[in-house]
Amino acid sequence: MEPRNVERPPPFQPSNIELVAKDDSTISGVSVYSGRAEVTRIFKFKVQTGQNQITVNGLPSVLDQESLRVQGRGAATIHDVTISRIPRLPVPTTSPTLTALQAKKERIVMALARCKKGIASLETYLATLHVQYIDVTQLRKVVKEYDATAEELDNQRLELQKELADVDKKLEDERTKLAGTGFDEKLNLRAVIGVFADSESEVEITLIYAVHGASWNAGYDIRVDMQAKEEPVTLIYKAGITQNTGEDWGDISLTLETATPTFGVGVPALDPWNLSIYKPEPIMLASQAAPPPPRWSMAPRAGRGGFGKSALVPHEATYAESYREPSIIAHRELEVSSKGNVSATFQVPGLISIPSDGVAHNVTIVQLKLNAKMSWVCVPKKDTKTHLSAKIKNASQYTLLRGTASVYMDGSFISRSEVPAVSPDESFDCALGLDPSIRITYHPRVKKQSQSGFVTKTANHVFTQNITIFNTKSMAIDNVRIVDQIPVSEDAQIQVRLINPSLSSALITGSRDSATASMIEAVRKPVPISKGVTALWDGADEPEVDGETLGRNGKLNWVCSVPPQSKVNLVLQWEVVVPARTDILGLALAVCYP
Template identity: 55%
Template sequence: MSLSVPSNGPPPAFQAINTIELVSTKDSKIISVSVYAGRAEITRLFKFAVKTGQNQLTILGLPAVLDQESLKVEGRGAATIHDVTISSITPPPVPTTSPTLSALLTKQKRAQKALARALKSISSLETYLTSVNSDHLEVAKLKEVVEGYDSTAEELDNKVTELEAEIKETTDAISEEKNQLAGPTENEKLNLKAVIGVFAESEGDIKVALVYAVHNATWKAGYDIRVDMQSKEKPISLIYKASITQSTGEDWDDVPLTLETAAPTFGIGVPVLTPWTLSIAPNYYGSFKSKSISYGRAPPGAAVPAMSSLLSAVPSASLARMSSRDDSSEEGVAEMHHRELQVSSKGAVSATFGVPGLISIPNDGVGHSVTIARLSLDAEMSWVCVPKKDTRVHLKAKIKNASEYTLLSGTASVYVDGSFISKSEVPLVSPDEGFDCPLGLDPSIRVTYHPLNKKTSQSGLYSKTSVHSFSQRITLHNTKPSSSNGSLKIKVIDQVPVSEDSTIGVKLLQPPLVLPSAEGSSSGNGVQRAVKVSPGIVAAWLGTDEETGQDVDADALGKDGKFSWTGSVQPQSQIGLILQYEVSAPLKTKIAGL
C-alpha cells in the first residue's frame, strides 16, 4: 500500500507525537544514482518503525550541495505524508580550549623557557672559554679547564636535544587536540536535515525514499580506439568508457548507477531580437555613439523552468526496488545479481546508459573509470599527404558508429596494431553517423617531391609577355608487402598560385582542371569538377566530393588554387603525378610571391 495524499480535513488528534531521528549515511541505503553532466540524482531508502498516529521523522546528514527544490519523498506503507521541510543544521559552538589543551600549552611554554636557558648557558660557557688566557695558566690547570668545558657542554647539549624533542612532541599533541575540538570536517558537507511528518494508521514498519539532486557530481566520456590494419572486416575496436567524479560529501557504496547524456537547459529560451534602428549622427566628425545590441537574453519576467521539472521523475523501477533491496537477512531475499548493460535511448538529444553491476564511487573528487561498451566497427581507411609542406603520409579512418550508442564528445587514445599512436578528439556522434579519426603517420607509404622545373619564355609581337612555365613531379611508392590487404586509397594535396592582379594570369595545364566559372568549363548537363588523369587516378578541386562530383561551396571552388589527386596504389608499386602550370605577365613585370 503506497503512501497517499491526505484527504481534506485535519487528521484525528492523538496523545503525543512519536519522534524518530535517523542519520542519512548510517540508517539508509542508496538504491539508485543517475549521473548527469554537472549533477546527479540520488534515491535513498529508509526503513523505520512508526506508531499509530502522528510521527515526526528527522533525517540528519544530507549533503550541503543538495538542490532543495528537487527533493521528493515517496514510500510504501499504511501511512500518509503531510509535511516535508528541509533546513541547515546549526553546528554547536566549537570549543576553543580544554583542560588537556591548557596543560599542553603550559608544558610547551616551560620547555621553551628551559631551552632558552640551556642555549644561553652554552653561549656563556663558550664566552668564558674564549676569555681564558693560556699564557697565565699552567698546563695542568688548562687541562682541567678543557675537561670541565667538555663535561659541562655535553650535559647542556643533551639537555637541548631532549628539550627540542619534548617541544616537538608537545606541539604535535596541541595540533591534534585542536583538531579534535574543531570536530570532523565532514560535517560541513553533510549539514542539511529533512523533517517529515508521517501519520500512521497502525503501528509497524514503513519505507520512505528520498529522491534529490546534488551538485559536484559529473561524468565525461573517454575512448580507446584500437585499429587492426590486417583485418578486412570491422578493423576498429572502440572501448566506450566513462570517468565519474563526485565530491558531494557522501560515498556511493555498491550502488546501481546510470549515466545520463541529457544536459540541463534552465532558463535558456529562444533569443529575442531587440529593436535595431539607424539615424544620422549629429556631427560626422564628432564622436559617434551607437546603441549596443544584445543577443540571446530573455525579456524580463520570462518563465524559467523550475529545477524540479528536470529531475522530478523517479524511475518506475525505483519504488519496486525498495522491497527487493533490503537486507536479505530480514526476508530471505535472493542474492543481488549484477544487472546487464542497458540502453534506454539511442538519439543524439539524450541517452541513458545502465552501468553493469554495482559500483562504488567515493567522495574524493577523483575520476573513476567504468566501461560502457566494447564495439566492433567498420571504417574506411584513407591516406593523405601534402608533399609541398611535408612528404610524410597521414593515415586516417572514417569510422561509422553502427551501434545503438550515442558517442559523446571526449578524448580518445588511439592504438594501431597494438602501438599507441596519439590522442584524438571524438565529436558527438549519433547512431549510424560517421566521424574522422586520425591514426598518425604511415612510414610504409613514401612520397618524393622532386625539384621544381622552371622555364621562362616571351610571346607577343607588339605587347611583349613573359611566360613562366613550371613542372613538378611527385612519386608515390607503396612499400607494403604483397600479402597486405590490397591497394590503398591515397589523396595528395597541392596548389597553384592565385593571381590578385588582372595583368597576371595563371593557367593550370596538368591536371587539366578549370574553374567552374571559366568559359568552356561546362560539360554535358553539369560543370566539370573532377577529371580522370590516368587509370585509377582522379584530380579535383579541393572541396569536391570525387565520388558524387558535387562540391561543398560552388562559389569558392578552385578560387584558392588548391586541388587534390586521389588514386589507388598497389603494394610494392609506385605511381607518378605531374603538376604543370603557367604564369604570364607583361614583360619586365616583377611578380611577388612567384
C-alpha cells in the same frame, strides 16, 4: 449526586525519530548527468500511531533543494517536508578521556625525569671512585653492581619513552575526535518530514534529490588493425565519473545520462517594457552640488520552492524559511549531431563504488567493432608528413558523446584525437595521427621561360612539379590523397593554364554566368592519370561543395592506390603567360622551393 472525577487525556506529543542519512539508509541508485547527479536514498524505520516527526541529518550541502522529492510505502501519510541547515555547535575543548590522558602523560614525564636523574647519579658515583679508596678485590663487585643497576635504569627509561609516545598518539586522536564531533561541512543539511501513521508499523521513505559536484565525461580507446579487412577499428567506450558531493556512493546501481536535467527550471517572467520621451539631463555646473544619490530599499522576496508529492497521499510540501535559496546553475547543453539531439542512457553493469574524492573513476561502457575507411592526406608543398585518418561508422545503438580518444595502431600508441558527438548509424572522421611508412618526396620545381609575339611580346613561364609517393608497407593502400595548387590570376593580362593533369578549367577563366550544367559536371568529374591514380579539383568529391566554385582557388588533388613496397610518381605542370618585361607580383613565389 456527587460529580465524578474524569481524567483528562495527556497533551498530544508527536513521536520524534532521529536518522542519519549515511548510517540509517541505503542508496538504491544514482543517475549521473553532466554537472550533477540524482540520488535515491531509502529509509526503513518504525513509526508510532499518530503524528511522527522524522528528522534526517547529514544530507549533502550541495543538494539542490528545489529538486527534493519524498515518496513512501506503508500505512502512513506524509504531511510536510522542511529543509534547514544544521547549525555549527561549539567545538568541545576537553573530555574525561582527554583529562585522564593528560594526567597520565604528566606522571610518565616525571617518572622519566627521575629515571634520567638516577642514571646521571650512577655515572657521577662511578666517576668519583679512586684506586686508593677501594680494594682491588672489591672492584669486580662494584663494576657488576654498576652494570646491573644501569641496565635496570635503561630498560625503565625505554619503557617510559614508549609509553609517552603511545599517550601522545592517543592525545592527538582524542583532540581530532573532539574537533570533528557533530559537524561535517559537506553534510550539513537536515530534512524534517511529518508522517501521520494509522497504526504502529514499519514504513519506507524514499528521498530523491539532485546534487551538484558530480559529472561524467566520455573517453575512448581506438585500436586500429591495419591487417583486418573487415571491422578494422575497435572502439572502447569509457566513462570517467567524478563526484565531490560529500557522501560516498558505495555498491550502488549507476546510470549515466547524456540528457540535460531540468531540476528547478520554471517558466520565465517578462520584465516591464515601457516607452517614454527622451529628456536630456541638465548640465550641472561645477559650483553646484551634486544631488544625493537615491536610496533604494530591498523589499523581502516572498516565495517557496515546491517538493514532489508523496506517493501515499498527496500533500503540498513547504520549505523552512531558515535557509537561503541557492542560485540556479545553468546547464551545459549537449552538442547536436546531424541526426538530432544526442541523448542516451547507459546502465553500468553490476554494482560500483564512487567515493567523494573528486578523482575520476573509469568504467567501461561497451567495446564496439566498427567498419572504417582509411585515408592518407599529405600537403607536400607545406609538409611532407602524411596524415592518417579514418571515417568510422557508428553501426551500434550507442550514442557517442564528445570526448578524447587514445589511438593505437597495430598495438602501438600513436596519438590522441577527438571524437565528436555521434548518433547511431552516423559516420564521423577521426584523425589517427602521422603515418611514417608513407614517404612523400616533393622534388625541386623546374621552370622554363620563353617569349612569343611580334608586336606585343609575352613571356611564357612553364612550371613542372614532380611528387613521389613511396609505400614502405607490406600491404597495398588505397585512398592516398595529395593536395597541391597552381596560382590563380587576379588580372586580365595574366593567364594561367593547367597543363597536367588535364582537368577542365572552364570555370577558372570563365565567368560564373557562363557556367552551364555540363561544364559543372565536367569540372566535378575525376580524370584518370594512370593505373590507380586519378586527379580532381579540391572538393569535387564533396556533395556539399558548390560546383561553380570548383577550381577557382587553384587547388587540386590526386587520389592514389599504391602497391606494397612501390612508388608512384605524380607530375603537376602549369603555364603562366604575362606581358614581357612586366613585374608580376606573386610569380617569384612559384619558383620558391618548399
